[in-house]
Amino acid sequence: MLKFKLPQKSDLILIVLLIVISSIIVWLPNGFETQADKNTSRVRALVLETDNSLIVETGIIKTGTQSLKIKILNGKFKGEELTAFNQLVGRMEFDKFFLPKDKTLTVLNLNEDNSQIISATVVDHYRIRLEAFLLALFVIILVAFAGWTGIKAMLSFMFAGIAIWKLLLPGLLKGYAPIPLSLAIVALLTSVIIFLVAGTNKKGVSAFLGAMSGVAVTCIMAILFGTLFNIHGAIKPFSETLLYSGYNYLNLTEIFLAGIFISSSGAVMDIAMDISASQAEVYQANKGISRKELRRSGFEVGKAVVGTMTTTLLLAYSGGFSALLMVFIAQGTPMINILNLNYVSGEILHTLVGSFGLVLVAPFTAIIGSWVFTRRTKNH
Incomplete structure (x- = not known):
């Protein structure tokens, strides 16, 4: 039997408030809903037959049109069979x-009153149910292991996704200043995640202030070295596509720089929470500990955590570029050429600046935590 620690009143208030705010954000229009065509319907469909006669194969590359006979599995037109194109x-x-037998996500193009199908286009293989299963499995394992803390972590996970999808990305598309907007969203997420998990106490305050100090350092260094590196934000995949899609007013470079401290903010929160939690335990065990001793304790924990976290960040970033690096190695490209390419330099900037924030958040949190935890003792 799993034993759940009963939540405190402050936790319940935060959770209810978070659920209410999340619901409001979800239903809040972001201004881009009208971009979707009203005379379309997205359905799940089963591939019955395929016709590949119009496909031209050149080596491993295929071009042309694949004709599919599909059966609609849900929605208003469930059971209907028709021809779609890929x-x-x-x-x-x-x-x-x-x-044949593949399930697809298919877009149906309808007439004016949405009563008849004009044409159908398959978007991709249908993966929603599998994704939902993975999410449910993740939630079950998280709650089974962490109990009430796992529930709070899941709520913070949900809120982070909602805030990014409904606030950050639409805000960037509307042309708001990327760096201030991203900082505000990161501050919001950091406060929600830390206070929800740690509680509205000294541990939460210490972790929040430490995490935001690390994010601030990362932001400043990203702006400074982003300018010195002379890298344009269009190096990120699909960035240039935005300019050709009517969003030529976007500052892609600032969006790229904002992405640096957004990407590292999660790891920064982890380190800040680890150090703050360790200092809270030390202080609870010995409330007579001096500020200097508590700070030293935080430094020791920080050294151990930072030692692995910086490597974690390197592996997380480099994993996405493994194919690119393999191409360079296969072609015998000199290392000096590789390191000077703009998209490689951009990832180096991303990794190193993010790592600076990870390293510095440890001493910042240790110093802040030693002051926060011992402040009442000093006042007495």
Whole structure:
């Protein structure tokens, strides 16, 4: 039997408030809902037959049109069979190839009163149910292991996703200053996540202030070295596509720089929480400990945590560029050339500046925590 620690009143207030705010944000229009075509319907469909006669194969590359006979599995037109098309453009990263019995996400183009299907286009393989299963499994394991803390962590996870999808990204698309907007969103998420998990206490205050100090350092260094590196934000995938889609007013470079401290903010929160939690335990065990001793304790924990976290950040960033690096190695490209390429330099900037924040958040949190935990003792 799992034993759940009963929540405190302050925790319940935070949770209710978070659920209410999350619900409001979800239903709040972001200004881009009208971009979707009203005369379309997205459904799940089963591939019955395929016709590949119009596909041209050149080596491993396929181009042309794949014709599919599909059966709609849900929605208003459930049970209907029709022909849909899958356009192959010769780029394996974008193309999909279907076989009989595959399930697809299909877009139905409808007439004016949405009573009849005009045409159908398959978007991709249908993965929503599998994604929902993975999410449910993650929630079950998290709650089973962490109990009430796991529930709070799941709520903070949910809120972070909602805030990014409904506040940060629409705000960037509307042309708001990327760095101030991103800082505000990170501060909001940091406060919600830390106070929800740690509680509205000294441990939470110490972790929040320490985490935000690390984020602030990362932000300043990103702006400074981003300018010195002379890197344009268009190096990120699909960034240039935004300019051609009517958003030529976007400052892609600032969006790229904001992404640096957004990406590292989660790891920064982890370190700040680890140090603050350890100092809270030490202080509870020995409330007569001096500020200097508590600070030293935080430094020792910080050294151990930072030692592994910086490598974690390197592995997280480099993993996404492994194929690119393999191409350079296969071609015998000199290392000096690789390191000077703008998109490689951008990842180096991303990794190193993010790592600075991780290293510095440890002493910042230790110093702040030693002051926060011992302040009442000093006043007496």
